[in-house]
Amino acid sequence: xxxxxxxxxxxxxxxxxxxxxxxxxxxxxxxxxxxxxxxxxxxxxxxxxxxxxxxxxxxxxxxxxxxxxxxxxxxxxxxxxxxxxxxxxxxxxxxxxxxxxxxxxxxxxxxxxxxxxxxxxxxxxxxxxxxxxxxxxxxxxxxxxxxxxxxxxxxxxxxxxxxxxxxxxxxxxxxxxxxxxxxxxxxxxxxxxxxxxxxxxxxxxxxxxxxxxxxxxxxxxxxxxxxxxxxxxxxxxxxxxxxxxxxxxxxxxxxxxxxxxxxxxxxxxxxxxxxxxxxxxxxxxxxxxxxxxxxxxxxxxxxxxxxxxxxxxxxxxxx
Amino acid sequence: xxxxxxxxxxxxxxxxxxxxxxxxxxxxxxxxxxxxxxxxxxxxxxxxxxxxxxxxxxxxxxxxxxxxxxxxxxxxxxxxxxxxxxxxxxxxxxxxxxxxxxxxxxxxxxxxxxxxxxxxxxxxxxxxxxxxxxxxxxxxxxxxxxxxxxxxxxxxxxxxxxxxxxxxxxxxxxxxxxxxxxxxxxxxxxxxxxxxxxxxxxxxxxxxxxxxxxxxxxxxxxxxxxxxxxxxxxxxxxxxxxxxxxxxxxxx
Numbered sequence: 001x002x003x004x005x006x007x008x009x010x011x012x013x014x015x016x017x018x019x020x021x022x023x024x025x026x027x028x029x030x031x032x033x034x035x036x037x038x039x040x041x042x043x044x045x046x047x048x049x050x051x052x053x054x055x056x057x058x059x060x061x062x063x064x065x066x067x068x069x070x071x072x073x074x075x076x077x078x079x080x081x082x083x084x085x086x087x088x089x090x091x092x093x094x095x096x097x098x099x100x101x102x103x104x105x106x107x108x109x110x111x112x113x114x115x116x117x118x119x120x121x122x123x124x125x126x127x128x129x130x131x132x133x134x135x136x137x138x139x140x141x142x143x144x145x146x147x148x149x150x151x152x153x154x155x156x157x158x159x160x161x162x163x164x165x166x167x168x169x170x171x172x173x174x175x176x177x178x179x180x181x182x183x184x185x186x187x188x189x190x191x192x193x194x195x196x197x198x199x200x201x202x203x204x205x206x207x208x209x210x211x212x213x214x215x216x217x218x219x220x221x222x223x224x225x226x227x228x229x230x231x232x233x234x235x236x237x238x239x240x241x242x243x244x245x246x247x248x249x250x251x252x253x254x255x256x257x258x259x260x261x262x263x264x265x266x267x268x269x270x271x272x273x274x275x276x277x278x279x280x281x282x283x284x285x286x287x288x289x290x291x292x293x294x295x296x297x298x299x300x301x302x303x304x305x306x307x308x309x310x311x312x313x314x315x316x317x318x319x
Numbered sequence: 320x321x322x323x324x325x326x327x328x329x330x331x332x333x334x335x336x337x338x339x340x341x342x343x344x345x346x347x348x349x350x351x352x353x354x355x356x357x358x359x360x361x362x363x364x365x366x367x368x369x370x371x372x373x374x375x376x377x378x379x380x381x382x383x384x385x386x387x388x389x390x391x392x393x394x395x396x397x398x399x400x401x402x403x404x405x406x407x408x409x410x411x412x413x414x415x416x417x418x419x420x421x422x423x424x425x426x427x428x429x430x431x432x433x434x435x436x437x438x439x440x441x442x443x444x445x446x447x448x449x450x451x452x453x454x455x456x457x458x459x460x461x462x463x464x465x466x467x468x469x470x471x472x473x474x475x476x477x478x479x480x481x482x483x484x485x486x487x488x489x490x491x492x493x494x495x496x497x498x499x500x501x502x503x504x505x506x507x508x509x510x511x512x513x514x515x516x517x518x519x520x521x522x523x524x525x526x527x528x529x530x531x532x533x534x535x536x537x538x539x540x541x542x543x544x545x546x547x548x549x550x551x552x553x554x555x556x557x558x559x560x561x562x563x564x565x566x567x568x569x570x571x
Binding site for chain 1: 364367368369389390391392393394397398399400403404405407408409410413414417418420421425451471
């Protein structure tokens, strides 16, 4: 509970700052009366702030779920081929049915992301279980292979620009009202994950324990894959690839709180949102009024945090 | 009663179990003994539906384990597998709580909390209850997994080498507790035991497996004979008697 409170104490002021910062100067006091200020707020500032919060929370939760499914802490949706698979699905549907409605395209991206992640899990279940570092390596190799296919197809069909917006460093500068709402679906998937939190925690103890307790490991695995895939697909199509949130935040929270996911998922969500919000603000402020993509800021900051995590001793348990 | 009939099991061409038929009595402590690789754990895992049955039939109190929904089986039998290297960062109390999952499926009530605390008490885990699993010793982790299995409160307990990592005092305490449960509450226990004297001291029924087949089964006095055990382990043993129970001697 303390961690939820601390996270909110960090997140809410950051959101307030985010509403106040932007290239357009508006009088925050006059948002309700000045039509120009209202427009900036409802069309740009608020959607952007919400987009960042939803993305950060959903990606962090997806990271926890993925790490429980593969029983390895060194993976995130961006290192297991999930994002690249989503991009492949999106590319395929864009080529095959360019006029398909948006929900069909999103569905294609999510299904393809699920297939790619399933391939990843199928591969790593065959690795020697003690070699924990082989899992992220396998993920990086698989991401590379799928990414190569995406790039090749994109190049052949003259669609590399699209591919770039999905798989290059993610950023939120393009978010306006009407262009981010898919992220609510990602958030809904994260909420679903919270309802199934015990199931994921039990699956994290091994297939045998799950079966012994009357769960079907396959069904839980499918549910987890659906959550991770939907979150990843919605994120990369809306704002692009956001690294490290799904990797670093779950690790920090697991160090502090352990793997009782029902208790830790809300904390993970809040801290994921806070981290991404902070990085987005840094990106918006360092060369104001221009911007650095949030993915770049995260790349620098996330790598630092991850190194610190690797070398820091685990926290002792406290009640 | 657990009825096993005509069970064969193979992994990649290697026959692990061949034509196993046995019935494990209800309300008794049954020990599965035999040398390494005899198929004891595989048989236990098949009964506990942790591995798919390839041929034959296993039923538990009349319920075919292939046809009965896995949630229903989880209320009838709890299975403790051998410890793996999977280390989830759960506090011991949180781990034991998951033993109640088959009963509440996400909505624990007061009785679930009571059962968890009782299980923690039974295995002397209260002082460690808020420690993480990756911060306790192997024996303490083993006791936590045992407590989770106990908290499931099922008629049948299937234990795969529950004495692993336990010291002499805790091993003895566990066997005594199992025997007491069987005698007092009519529960049934099936356990794989490596140290044959634990079976000799506490078991009501013994099944001896060798090379994937049943070599002998019955009461301890019938199975724990010099001829049978010497052949089972390919090691000469002497059987003595201690307080009315067989005692297997194999020291040089």
